[in-house]
Amino acid sequence: DQQVKQNSPSLSVQEGRISILNCDYTNSMFDYFLWYKKYPAEGPTFLISISSIKDKNEDGRFTVFLNKSAKHLSLHIVPSQPGDSAVYFCAASKNFGNEKLTFGTGTRLTIIP
Amino acid sequence: DAGITQSPRYKITETGRQVTLMCHQTWSHSYMFWYRQDLGHGLRLIYYSAAADITDKGEVPDGYVVSRSKTENFPLTLESATRSQTSVYFCASSESPRQFEAFFGQGTRLTVV
Numbered sequence: 001d002q003q004v005k006q007n008s009p010s011l012s013v014q015e016g017r018i019s020i021l022n023c024d025y026t027n028s029m030f031d032y033f034l035w036y037k038k039y040p041a042e043g044p045t046f047l048i049s050i051s052s053i054k055d056k057n058e059d060g061r062f063t064v065f066l067n068k069s070a071k072h073l074s075l076h077i078v079p080s081q082p083g084d085s086a087v088y089f090c091a092a093s094k095n096f097g098n099e100k101l102t103f104g105t106g107t108r109l110t111i112i113p
Numbered sequence: 114d115a116g117i118t119q120s121p122r123y124k125i126t127e128t129g130r131q132v133t134l135m136c137h138q139t140w141s142h143s144y145m146f147w148y149r150q151d152l153g154h155g156l157r158l159i160y161y162s163a164a165a166d167i168t169d170k171g172e173v174p175d176g177y178v179v180s181r182s183k184t185e186n187f188p189l190t191l192e193s194a195t196r197s198q199t200s201v202y203f204c205a206s207s208e209s210p211r212q213f214e215a216f217f218g219q220g221t222r223l224t225v226v
Contacts, residue, residue, distance in 0.1 A: 004155070034213050043203050043217025044156070089155060093213065100171070101212045103155030
């Protein structure tokens, strides 16, 4: 049972435009959410996180939005750059990140120059 | 080199063979983790370790054995490899038990034929 779902396996966006990656979860006990970025032949790297007490967290070009009622989070990248081309994983945890991570299946983002 | 390194980067083995994936970190982090990444599943935790000689099962431990005689090393052994263990394996380390604070290695792509 996939508790964290990324329904779009891939996404292509023009350079300079906004990239929006989506993630849905089913377990209402999750209260801490993260996005990871992964380049080919490298391990995932932490990108941005959000606690369930917030609905938005921003870090430079990256913003994560959380809609608890819909059990949905999204990652916005503005403006998109070629270096943003990667696979993005969302992940969720309970107890504000103190319990194990449950990962989504990933979305491959391609930025078109 | 400082950081976390995995070896080998690529491995092909036959069904029934024993194979060991190595993980080495230079930060003296207490916590180390092994994940596998498969299409349709994201990353799943296999085993983790809180310190030398302390290990515990994750989400998908069956068919795997770990040891941690030294803080810096955390080898993962497949005692009798099966085709279902074909995957990309990631090791990670962290100062804290919070998985989201961990740094990942570059991964080992294992193919079992």
